[in-house]
Amino acid sequence: MSGTGRCERELLPTATGAQTAAAVGALLRGHRMLAVAAVTVMVVGTGIGLLTAPLLGHIVDLVVERRGAAALTVPMVLLVVVAVGRGVATAYGSSLIARLGETMLAGLRERFVERALRLPLERVEQAGSGDLTSRVTSDVTLIAKSVRQALPEFSRSALTIVLTLVGLAVLDWRFLLAALVAAPIQVLTVRWYVRRAIPVYAAHRVATGALQHQLLDSVDGARTVRAFRLSGKHVDLVAGRSESTVDLALRGIRLMTGFFSRLNLAELVGLGSVLVAGFVLVRNGSATIGTATAAALYFHSLFNPINAALVLIDDAQSAAASLARLVGVSTLPTEQEPSRPARPMDGSVKVAGLSHAYVAGHSVLRDVDLEVRSGERVALVGASGAGKTTLAKLIAGIHQPSAGSVALGGVDIADLGPAGTRRTVTLISQEVHVFAGTLADDLRLARPEAGDAELREALARVGALSWVEALPEGLATVVGEGGHRLTVAQSQQLALARLVLADPPIAILDEATADAGSAGARILEEAAGRALQGRTGLVVAHRLTQAATADRVVVLDHGRVVEAGTHEELIAAGGRYATLWAAWSDSRNSV
Amino acid sequence: MVAGGPTGRDVLRAAIGGQRRHLVAASVLGIAHQGCEALVPVVIGVVIDQAVATGSLDVLLRWLLVLCVLFFVLSTCYRTGARAAERAGEQAAHRLRLDLGARVLDPRGGAEAGRLPGALVNIATGDAKRVGAVATVLAYGMSAVAGLAISAVALLRISVPLGLLVLLGIPPLLWLGHRISQPLERRSGVEQERAAQASGVAADLVAGLRVLKGIGAEAAAVSRYRRTSQDSLAAALRAARSRAGHDGAVLALTGIFIVIIALVGAHLAMRDVISVGELVAAVGLAQFLLGPFQLLTFVNAEFAQGRASADRIASVLAAPPAVPVGSAALPEPVGGAVRLRGVSYGALRGVDLDIAAGSLVGVVARDPAAATDLLACLGREADPTGGTIELDGAGLAGLDPAEVRRAILVAQHDADLFEGTLLENVLAGTAPGTDAGRAMAAAAADEVAGTLPHGVDTVLAERGRSLSGGQRQRVALARALAADPPVLVVHDPTTAVDTVTEVRIAAGIRQVRRDRTTILVTTSPALLAVTDRVVVVDGGTVTADGPHPDLVAAREDYRSVVLT
Known part of the structure; x- marks a missing residue:
C-alpha cells in the first residue's frame, strides 16, 4: 500500500508554547496552597539531605585531627537522623507533588474531553477521529506518566542542584566558581539537544497517532478483516506503522545518549576544576583537606541530580508536545451562544x-x-x-x-x-x-x-x-x-x-x-x-x-x-x- | 503467536528472551560504564590523598589525566550500551504489538470478547511499551548490580571488613525494598486498569460522537467521562501515596546503610588501618552506591508495572478462540454445495438446508437474530451447538476457519470499510491485478465513485463514515463481489439503497454470480425476485422452500414478511 495521499488530513491544531504555559498556569492557580505546601516539604527534605556531605567532611577532619572514636558519635547520629528525615520528607513531599500533579491532570483531561466532545463534527471528521482518539488516550497517558514520574523527580533534582551550589559557596565561594566552569558546556549541550530532539519527537508523536489509528481501524473492523482473510495484510499494516514509530524512537534515543555523553564531558571539566581549586586552596592554606573533600563530594553528588533533571527535559519535551495537543483542541473556537437566545415559537x-x-x-x-x-x-x-x-x-x-x-x-x-x-x-x-x-x-x-x-x-x-x-x-x-x-x-x-x-x-x-x-x-x-x-x-x-x-x-x-x-x-x-x-x-x- | 494460553510471566520471559543479543551487549557495556563510575570516587580519593594532601603538582596532573581517560571510556560505554538497551525495549514492544494484532485478527477470533476496542488498542500500545521497558531496565539493572559489585571489590581492597559489610548488607536491603514494593504493585495495577477504563470511555464517546451530536447529549457525555476520570484519579492518588512511601523508605534505608559504612571506615582510619584518602574513597563509594541502589529500585518498580501489563497482554493472547482450528482440507476446486443438517445455534433450532453448487438462493428470516446466527455459523465465527454444516461434503467444524472463509465469504450487513481509497477497499479481498470494474458496476458502486471528488481514488475518511449509508453499502457489496469466492453469503446489502438502484443491483448480483453459489439473506423483494429459490426460516427452522413467485402467490405469511 502506498502512503501517498494519506497525510492530507487537516489534523486538529496544536497549541503554541505560550498557550500551553497559560493553560498550565491557570490550572496551577486553582491549587496554590497545595503547590506551596509541596514545594516547602521538598525544600526541607532536600536541605536535610545536603547535610550528608559536610557531616562526612567533618568526619574526615576528625580523623585527620585524630580526635578519637568518641568524637564520631555525634556526627554519626546526625547522619542517621538526616537519612531518616530525608526519607520521611521525600515520602510526604512526593505524595503532595503527586496529588498536585494528578489533580491538575484530571482537571486538564476532563476539560479537554469536554471541549473535544463539543467540537463541530465536521472538524473532527476532517482530522479523522483517530487524531482525537489518540489525543484522548496516548497523549493523556503520556502526560500522566510525566506527572507521576518526572514531576517528583524533577522537583527533587532541581532543588538538590540549587541547594548544593549554595552549599559549595558556603564552603568557599571559589569552589562555586570552579563548579560553574562546567555550566557553559551544559547550556550548550541542552541547546544542541533541544534543537534536534523537538522535530524527532514531533514526528514520533505523529507516527504514534498513525499507529493508533491503524490499530483502531483493524481492531474495530476485526470481523470484516477475518471474513475477507485480510488478517495478514492488517497485521502488516500495523507492523509498518509500528516500525516507523520504533525507528523514530531509536533516532530520539541516539540524540539522548549523545546528550548524556556531552554531559559526561561537563562532569569531567567541573570535577577537574573543583579538584584543582581544592589543590590550590589547601596549598595556600585557605581550606582544610576536609573542606576540599566535602567540595569534591558535593560536586560528585551533583552528577546524578544534574543528569536526572536534564534527562527530564526529554520527558518534559514529550509531555509538552502532548500537552500542546490537548491544549490545542481547547483553543478551537467554542460554539458561540447568542447573548439572548430566542425560544422557538412552535415545531415548524x-x-x-x-x-x-x-x-x-x-x-x-x-x-x-x-x-x-x-x-x-x-x-x-x-x-x-x-x-x-x-x-x-x-x-x-x-x-x-x-x-x-x-x-x-x-x-x-x-x-x-x-x-x-x-x-x-x-x-x-x-x-x-x-x-x-x-x-x-x-x-x-x-x-x-x-x-x-x-x-x-x-x-x-x-x-x-x-x-x-x-x-x-x-x-x-x-x-x-x-x-x-x-x-x-x-x-x-x-x-x-x-x-x-x-x-x-x-x-x-x-x-x-x-x-x-x-x-x-x-x-x-x-x-x-x-x-x-x-x-x-x-x-x-x-x-x-x-x-x-x-x-x-x-x-x-x-x-x-x-x-x-x-x-x-x-x-x-x-x-x-x-x-x-x-x-x-x-x-x-x-x- | 503463543499457543495454549501464555501467562504474564511467559510474556515477560519471551519479551526479554527475544532481545537476548541486545541485552547481553547492553549489560556488558553497562557494567563497564558502572565500573568506571565506581572508579571516579576512588580517583577522587587518590587525588585528595596524594596530590591535595601533599601539594604535588606532578601527581595532580598525572591523576587528572587518568580521570580524563576514565571519563572517555565511561562515556563511550554508556552511549553504546544505552542504545542497545533502548533498542531492545522498543523491539520487544514492537513484537508484542504484532503478536497482539495477530491474536485479535486471528481467524479463530475470540480475543476481542469483553473488551472495548479502545482498551485493546491501549493494551497494544501502553502495555506493550511497559513490557518492552522491562527489557530495557533489565540491562540497566545488570549494570547496577555490577556497579555494586565493583564498589564492593574496591572496598574490599581498601579493607576486608568494609567490603564484607557492603556485600552482606545489600541482600537484606534489597529484600526489604522488594517487600515494600508489593502493595505498590497491586495499586499500580488498579491505577492502570482505571486509566485504561477512562481511556476506553473517552474513545467510546468519541466513536459515538455523531449520535451524541444528534441527540444533543454532549453535556451528559461529559459528566459521564468526568465520573470515570475521577475514579481514575482516586486510584492514581492511592498508587502515588504508596509510591511516595516506597521511595521515602528506600531512601532512608540506603542512607542508614551508608552511615554504617562511613562509621566503620572512620574507625578504621582512626586506627590507621586505612588512610584518609581511602576513607574518602570509601565514603565516596558509599555515596556512589546510592546511584545503583536507586537504579535497582527503579528497575524493581518498572518490573512491578511491567508484570501488571504483561498479565493484561497475556489475557488477550490466551483468550480462548471462538472456534477451534480444524486440520481437514477442502477438496479442490471448491464446488460450492452447502448442506445444513439439524443446525442449532442461538435462534436456530434444527435447520436443514441443501444449497446446490452454483445456485442463487434467498434466505428469509422472520427473526433478525436467526439471520445473524446463521451468518455466524456459515462464516465459522461460531460452531453450531447441534447439527453440522458441510461444504462439498466436508464438515466446516473440521476445517481451518481461514480455509472456510477462502471458500465461503460472509458479507455482513454492517461490514466495515477501511482507511484507504475506494478502489483499495473494493479490491481488499482480491488477488493482485483483479479488475474491479465488473463488481463495481454490479453493486452500483461506480455511481458512488462518480459523486466523489477524486472518483475511485478518493480516500474514504473515517472508514467510509463520510459516505452515506447507501453509498457505504454499495462499496461493501462491490468488495464482496470482487472477492469472487466460491460461496458468497450476503446479508441485507441494499437496505439503505433506493429502489431503482436496488433493482439494478439485484440484476448485477445475478449476473456477476452466475454459476457461483450465492446466498442472499434478506427480505427485500427486489433481491429475492432474482433468486432461484427462497428458503424461509421461522421459529428457528425452515418453514417454506420454493421459488419466490410461488411463495408470494401461495403464502400469506411470506407476503407479510417480504412485501410490506
Whole structure:
C-alpha cells in the first residue's frame, strides 16, 4: 500500500508554547496552597539531605585531627537522623507533588474531553477521529506518566542542584566558581539537544497517532478483516506503522545518549576544576583537606541530580508536545451562544435558499426551499446521494450551510444558539452506536435526570421494553462494545427511545429504519411513528411505505427539490416520485 | 503467536528472551560504564590523598589525566550500551504489538470478547511499551548490580571488613525494598486498569460522537467521562501515596546503610588501618552506591508495572478462540454445495438446508437474530451447538476457519470499510491485478465513485463514515463481489439503497454470480425476485422452500414478511 495521499488530513491544531504555559498556569492557580505546601516539604527534605556531605567532611577532619572514636558519635547520629528525615520528607513531599500533579491532570483531561466532545463534527471528521482518539488516550497517558514520574523527580533534582551550589559557596565561594566552569558546556549541550530532539519527537508523536489509528481501524473492523482473510495484510499494516514509530524512537534515543555523553564531558571539566581549586586552596592554606573533600563530594553528588533533571527535559519535551495537543483542541473556537437566545415559537421548520458543499466545487445541496408546519410529518425521498442526509444535518444544526438559512419554530438557528437548537431538534442518524456501559446509562445520555420508570416508559413507547426486560440484567445490562451485543434493530429502537426521552418539538429520522433489514423494519416503522407522535417529523425515507403514510413527500434529486406534495398528488402528477413508486411496487407485485 | 494460553510471566520471559543479543551487549557495556563510575570516587580519593594532601603538582596532573581517560571510556560505554538497551525495549514492544494484532485478527477470533476496542488498542500500545521497558531496565539493572559489585571489590581492597559489610548488607536491603514494593504493585495495577477504563470511555464517546451530536447529549457525555476520570484519579492518588512511601523508605534505608559504612571506615582510619584518602574513597563509594541502589529500585518498580501489563497482554493472547482450528482440507476446486443438517445455534433450532453448487438462493428470516446466527455459523465465527454444516461434503467444524472463509465469504450487513481509497477497499479481498470494474458496476458502486471528488481514488475518511449509508453499502457489496469466492453469503446489502438502484443491483448480483453459489439473506423483494429459490426460516427452522413467485402467490405469511 502506498502512503501517498494519506497525510492530507487537516489534523486538529496544536497549541503554541505560550498557550500551553497559560493553560498550565491557570490550572496551577486553582491549587496554590497545595503547590506551596509541596514545594516547602521538598525544600526541607532536600536541605536535610545536603547535610550528608559536610557531616562526612567533618568526619574526615576528625580523623585527620585524630580526635578519637568518641568524637564520631555525634556526627554519626546526625547522619542517621538526616537519612531518616530525608526519607520521611521525600515520602510526604512526593505524595503532595503527586496529588498536585494528578489533580491538575484530571482537571486538564476532563476539560479537554469536554471541549473535544463539543467540537463541530465536521472538524473532527476532517482530522479523522483517530487524531482525537489518540489525543484522548496516548497523549493523556503520556502526560500522566510525566506527572507521576518526572514531576517528583524533577522537583527533587532541581532543588538538590540549587541547594548544593549554595552549599559549595558556603564552603568557599571559589569552589562555586570552579563548579560553574562546567555550566557553559551544559547550556550548550541542552541547546544542541533541544534543537534536534523537538522535530524527532514531533514526528514520533505523529507516527504514534498513525499507529493508533491503524490499530483502531483493524481492531474495530476485526470481523470484516477475518471474513475477507485480510488478517495478514492488517497485521502488516500495523507492523509498518509500528516500525516507523520504533525507528523514530531509536533516532530520539541516539540524540539522548549523545546528550548524556556531552554531559559526561561537563562532569569531567567541573570535577577537574573543583579538584584543582581544592589543590590550590589547601596549598595556600585557605581550606582544610576536609573542606576540599566535602567540595569534591558535593560536586560528585551533583552528577546524578544534574543528569536526572536534564534527562527530564526529554520527558518534559514529550509531555509538552502532548500537552500542546490537548491544549490545542481547547483553543478551537467554542460554539458561540447568542447573548439572548430566542425560544422557538412552535415545531415548524423553514429552510430558505439552502446550499451546501463539503468540498468546494462539489455542491451537495443547491438552493433548497422547504417549509414544514408544526406537527406535520414530511418524508424526504430521493436516490442515494441526492442530499437527503446533508439536508437533515443542516436542519439539525450539525453542519453550517454554505449558503441560505434554517429557521426552527420561526427562529433562525443562529438566534437559537447551539444549546437551543439541540433542545429543539433531535437527529437520529444512520450511526447506531450503542454506548459502552449499562443500558440505563445509554438512555440517560438523552435525559440524565430520568428515573427508571421514565426509561421503561420510553422503551415501552418504542416497543423495546419486552426484550429489555428479557435481558439478563434488564436495564442494568452492560451493552455496547465489550458488553451484550444488541441487534441492529434493537440498537435503533434504543436510538428512538433516546429521542422519546430527549423529547424535542422537532425530530429528524435519517434512514433510522433502513438498516434493520425488512423484517425488523416494520417493527421499527411502528416504533418511529409512536416516537414521532406530538412532534414535527422529518423522515428520510427509503421505504416508500414511510413516504406513503407521511403528510407530505418532498423529492430531492442531485441536491435540489424536484417535487413536493402528498403521496396521491405526486402519483397523479406522474413525475419522478411516480416512477420511484412504480419501481417500488413493481418489485413487490410483478413477481 | 503463543499457543495454549501464555501467562504474564511467559510474556515477560519471551519479551526479554527475544532481545537476548541486545541485552547481553547492553549489560556488558553497562557494567563497564558502572565500573568506571565506581572508579571516579576512588580517583577522587587518590587525588585528595596524594596530590591535595601533599601539594604535588606532578601527581595532580598525572591523576587528572587518568580521570580524563576514565571519563572517555565511561562515556563511550554508556552511549553504546544505552542504545542497545533502548533498542531492545522498543523491539520487544514492537513484537508484542504484532503478536497482539495477530491474536485479535486471528481467524479463530475470540480475543476481542469483553473488551472495548479502545482498551485493546491501549493494551497494544501502553502495555506493550511497559513490557518492552522491562527489557530495557533489565540491562540497566545488570549494570547496577555490577556497579555494586565493583564498589564492593574496591572496598574490599581498601579493607576486608568494609567490603564484607557492603556485600552482606545489600541482600537484606534489597529484600526489604522488594517487600515494600508489593502493595505498590497491586495499586499500580488498579491505577492502570482505571486509566485504561477512562481511556476506553473517552474513545467510546468519541466513536459515538455523531449520535451524541444528534441527540444533543454532549453535556451528559461529559459528566459521564468526568465520573470515570475521577475514579481514575482516586486510584492514581492511592498508587502515588504508596509510591511516595516506597521511595521515602528506600531512601532512608540506603542512607542508614551508608552511615554504617562511613562509621566503620572512620574507625578504621582512626586506627590507621586505612588512610584518609581511602576513607574518602570509601565514603565516596558509599555515596556512589546510592546511584545503583536507586537504579535497582527503579528497575524493581518498572518490573512491578511491567508484570501488571504483561498479565493484561497475556489475557488477550490466551483468550480462548471462538472456534477451534480444524486440520481437514477442502477438496479442490471448491464446488460450492452447502448442506445444513439439524443446525442449532442461538435462534436456530434444527435447520436443514441443501444449497446446490452454483445456485442463487434467498434466505428469509422472520427473526433478525436467526439471520445473524446463521451468518455466524456459515462464516465459522461460531460452531453450531447441534447439527453440522458441510461444504462439498466436508464438515466446516473440521476445517481451518481461514480455509472456510477462502471458500465461503460472509458479507455482513454492517461490514466495515477501511482507511484507504475506494478502489483499495473494493479490491481488499482480491488477488493482485483483479479488475474491479465488473463488481463495481454490479453493486452500483461506480455511481458512488462518480459523486466523489477524486472518483475511485478518493480516500474514504473515517472508514467510509463520510459516505452515506447507501453509498457505504454499495462499496461493501462491490468488495464482496470482487472477492469472487466460491460461496458468497450476503446479508441485507441494499437496505439503505433506493429502489431503482436496488433493482439494478439485484440484476448485477445475478449476473456477476452466475454459476457461483450465492446466498442472499434478506427480505427485500427486489433481491429475492432474482433468486432461484427462497428458503424461509421461522421459529428457528425452515418453514417454506420454493421459488419466490410461488411463495408470494401461495403464502400469506411470506407476503407479510417480504412485501410490506
